Amino acid sequence: MTFLTGLLFIALATFLGRALLPSRQILARSLWEELGVAYLLGTAVIVVVITAGFLLGFKMALLWWLPVLAGAAGWVLERQRMGATSNLAEVPWSRPMGALLATLAVAAVLTTLALPLNEFDPIYHFAYRGKVLLYEGTPLNEAITGILSNDGYGRLVTHPNYPLGVPILEAWTAHWGGWSDRWVQLPLALWSACLPMVVAFGLRGYSKSAASYGAVLSAATPILYSYDFLADGLSGLSMAGLSSTLTLGGGADLAVMAMLGVAAALFVRARQVDCRRTAICAGLGLAGAVMMKNEGLALAGVCVLAVLLTLLLPPRRIRMAIPFVAVAMLGIAPWLGLRSQLPSIDENYSAHMTAENILHYLGGGRELIEKAPLAMSGREQPDFENAPARVGLVLLAFWDEFTDWRSWGLLWLLVIVALPVTRQRLQDPELRWLSLLVLGGVGVYFLTLLVTPWNFPSLRDKGIPERLLVHLVGPIMLMFGAILPKKDT
Amino acid sequence: MLLSWLGRLHAIFAAWALLFMLSALFFAAGSGFQASRSRYPNPEFISNTGQPRFITSLFRADDLPNRSVLILDAPADTPGYVGMQPEVVERLTMLLRQQGMQVVRSQGQDPLPLAAGVDVAVLTCNQPSYLEIDFQAMAQTMGNIYLFDYAGYWDSAAADHAGLLLQNFARVFWPHWQDPEMALYVEHLQQKIAPTEGVLLVPGGKLYTTAARARWYLALNEALSPRRFYLRNPENGTSFVTEYFEWVQEYNTFAPWRQTQKVKLEHRDFSNLTNFTPTRTLSADEIAAAQSRDIQWVLFWNHHSDFRLADWELVPLAAVLSWNAELSR
Numbered sequence A: 001m002t003f004l005t006g007l008l009f010i011a012l013a014t015f016l017g018r019a020l021l022p023s024r025q026i027l028a029r030s031l032w033e034e035l036g037v038a039y040l041l042g043t044a045v046i047v048v049v050i051t052a053g054f055l056l057g058f059k060m061a062l063l064w065w066l067p068v069l070a071g072a073a074g075w076v077l078e079r080q081r082m083g084a085t086s087n088l089a090e091v092p093w094s095r096p097m098g099a100l101l102a103t104l105a106v107a108a109v110l111t112t113l114a115l116p117l118n119e120f121d122p123i124y125h126f127a128y129r130g131k132v133l134l135y136e137g138t139p140l141n142e143a144i145t146g147i148l149s150n151d152g153y154g155r156l157v158t159h160p161n162y163p164l165g166v167p168i169l170e171a172w173t174a175h176w177g178g179w180s181d182r183w184v185q186l187p188l189a190l191w192s193a194c195l196p197m198v199v200a201f202g203l204r205g206y207s208k209s210a211a212s213y214g215a216v217l218s219a220a221t222p223i224l225y226s227y228d229f230l231a232d233g234l235s236g237l238s239m240a241g242l243s244s245t246l247t248l249g250g251g252a253d254l255a256v257m258a259m260l261g262v263a264a265a266l267f268v269r270a271r272q273v274d275c276r277r278t279a280i281c282a283g284l285g286l287a288g289a290v291m292m293k294n295e296g297l298a299l300a301g302v303c304v305l306a307v308l309l310t311l312l313l314p315p316r317r318i319r320m321a322i323p324f325v326a327v328a329m330l331g332i333a334p335w336l337g338l339r340s341q342l343p344s345i346d347e348n349y350s351a352h353m354t355a356e357n358i359l360h361y362l363g364g365g366r367e368l369i370e371k372a373p374l375a376m377s378g379r380e381q382p383d384f385e386n387a388p389a390r391v392g393l394v395l396l397a398f399w400d401e402f403t404d405w406r407s408w409g410l411l412w413l414l415v416i417v418a419l420p421v422t423r424q425r426l427q428d429p430e431l432r433w434l435s436l437l438v439l440g441g442v443g444v445y446f447l448t449l450l451v452t453p454w455n456f457p458s459l460r461d462k463g464i465p466e467r468l469l470v471h472l473v474g475p476i477m478l479m480f481g482a483i484l485p486k487k488d489t
Numbered sequence B: 001m002l003l004s005w006l007g008r009l010h011a012i013f014a015a016w017a018l019l020f021m022l023s024a025l026f027f028a029a030g031s032g033f034q035a036s037r038s039r040y041p042n043p044e045f046i047s048n049t050g051q052p053r054f055i056t057s058l059f060r061a062d063d064l065p066n067r068s069v070l071i072l073d074a075p076a077d078t079p080g081y082v083g084m085q086p087e088v089v090e091r092l093t094m095l096l097r098q099q100g101m102q103v104v105r106s107q108g109q110d111p112l113p114l115a116a117g118v119d120v121a122v123l124t125c126n127q128p129s130y131l132e133i134d135f136q137a138m139a140q141t142m143g144n145i146y147l148f149d150y151a152g153y154w155d156s157a158a159a160d161h162a163g164l165l166l167q168n169f170a171r172v173f174w175p176h177w178q179d180p181e182m183a184l185y186v187e188h189l190q191q192k193i194a195p196t197e198g199v200l201l202v203p204g205g206k207l208y209t210t211a212a213r214a215r216w217y218l219a220l221n222e223a224l225s226p227r228r229f230y231l232r233n234p235e236n237g238t239s240f241v242t243e244y245f246e247w248v249q250e251y252n253t254f255a256p257w258r259q260t261q262k263v264k265l266e267h268r269d270f271s272n273l274t275n276f277t278p279t280r281t282l283s284a285d286e287i288a289a290a291q292s293r294d295i296q297w298v299l300f301w302n303h304h305s306d307f308r309l310a311d312w313e314l315v316p317l318a319a320v321l322s323w324n325a326e327l328s329r
Helices: A002-020 A031-055 A065-082 A095-114 A120-136 A165-177 A183-188 A191-203 A208-219 A234-239 A253-273 A276-292 A294-310 A318-339 A355-362 A390-402 A411-424 A429-450 A456-461 A466-482 B002-011 B013-030 B044-049 B061-066 B086-098 B135-141 B156-161 B180-192 B216-223 B241-254 B284-291 B317-328
Strands: A153-155 B068-072 B102-105 B120-123 B146-149 B165-168 B198-203 B228-232 B297-301 B312-316
Touching: A002 A031, A002 A065, A002 A165, A002 A183, A002 A276, A031 A065, A031 A165, A031 A191, A031 A253, A031 A276, A031 A318, A095 A183, A095 A191, A095 A208, A095 B013, A120 A165, A120 B216, A165 A183, A165 A276, A191 A208, A191 A253, A191 A466, A208 A466, A208 B002, A208 B013, A234 B013, A253 A276, A253 A294, A253 A318, A253 A429, A253 A466, A276 A294, A276 A318, A294 A318, A294 A429, A294 A466, A355 A390, A355 A429, A390 A411, A390 A429, A390 A456, A411 A429, A411 A466, A411 B002, A429 A466, B002 B013, B068 B086, B086 B102, B135 B156, B156 B165, B156 B180, B180 B216, B180 B312, B198 B284, B216 B228, B216 B297, B228 B284, B284 B317, B297 B317, B312 B317
Parallel strands: B068 B102, B068 B120, B120 B146, B146 B165, B198 B228, B198 B297
Antiparallel strands: A153 B228, B297 B312
């Protein structure tokens, strides 16, 4: 039953997303692009609305019905609007490319579902809070808020003020059939499958070849599925899907990637076809990214700033920027209201992001070696005199990632080569804000890791910064596709 | 032109991604689409350390010459041998003897006759006669209760049932949520604790490890949701691994067990090891925390990187409070 409920969610979210999108006459798309964009858009709206529902005091049992009603209404509206004619555009890719995309998408879904939840973050950060929503109906419950108390005793919860997007999707899926560590991942299994469709959709306005190219390059990026595969040699083959280097599954990094990707793709198209409804959809997608992980909020800030900076030069198209930013902020606001009522015990990066801190570390401030696990467990004495500068460690980590072909293919080399071309073509306003978003995203993550109150090498062991940089794959691919020659091939 | 070529080269990584996913699916299918522990690396690395300190720490230093260890090993050229490197077994033997302990090595022979009167038996390899050992017979033969598994083959629950305390060093290579004894204990707690009930988590004494995998309370809290678990200073205990170290340090400094008395149980809730209980009375602080909340149970535990059934004891709060009342008279 949980499996069927998961399928029902996918259908409802897609119906809702399709109904929200402008007609195909206004916003041309192929069936696959439409399904990918609609699923992510519908999912974004559902998690935004349910989060707002929690803030208003409603419980999951009641909020569960909203996607059902909205999805059903979306299905009826869509049938009325489209009638018998499909008006679908042709897929931009050739048949072999389509087969490759389909193979990768199906493999990604199956790999996600091949094992029950089997990683620390998916189990403790997300599934636990999913169970709280399922059993208690709201995050404003002692199961989460009770971690802090006056007498020092309290409930156990990791990252209590993390956004609720993934837990909402899991709790929704478990509503009828009960909790299943395998099937609650069903709505989460589509992030990597959807991103190439979304990129193709975003680049359709440039050319069919750009759309096809962008989709294939997105799907071919290894970190959409895992990172560091076979880094320890062929013996790692039998560990495929088992180790903590899996990005597919019950985590939230691909969710942020997919949501930021759909927001960026929709906003590119909104500006190209001058459609405010599409810009509103883009704003909802951006709010959806914020619902998935704390980093989504930082990226939303960077995205809004990038769009606003783009307005400094013509063509400005303020008509699109205002609804995009306004709807994103409106969608994010309930989460900020809810978050203010949840305990903040760790990952409070904004408190550390001070000019003083940044200048200290940029000026050679040393790594917090006394915070290293061996030092803290008393197994090693910190050697303060020889402690390395934090900035060097962080720069090295980023460089290691940019040159790690196992995780990224040639993606970062493409970015490095593409940026000068982007600079030459700044008359294209889409390239302006996309490149600002990519550079700003990398910059924000760099600064975040520069001032982290934790031992940076320990974070490095946990897959940082690669698990953060993956959030930017969508805008990177849109930027890359946008600088390709515009004529169709 | 350069971008187009780089793009084409990047597209080739689709094959890399497919290789990963097909491997993941193939091996998942091979283990029944479950995260089987058999797929995790062989625990040779831990075995290679061969440190005797875990064994010697069981006894007083001046008593070590009176203690004996049986090492269950086999010649490395035995067909199908998997286990500790022979030189590591040699080193372990030498170090134990240097500490004054008596060491017997089975070298592939039937271990039962050799186990007579020994304090500790150490499994180092996958010899079939060792894996199929009769724990009940071992318990009757051995002079003490300690088993050490450096190879990862013995069943801790079966050993516990026979009254033997098995410590599995191989398990640290598996994610802690896959520990078979923990899964067994979760099933037990699901039967005992109603979904609406609350449990106070109380370490039985000093916390001797900062191993991150010893945070069993995280796994129990998640697996047994919606049952309510309460811990002292949970904001550090549940945070990043370095904050957890602070939690261990803080708990050991606070040391509530110093204000309490150990309680030995004649009948245990799940484990068969009556000489090895984590139970104690509660400190005033713990009593206040339990009584100010809707708590029905106290779950005592010894903080350890391996989930041993003997380390855990679930007791009704009322019973624990009665211990406090009796012992304070």
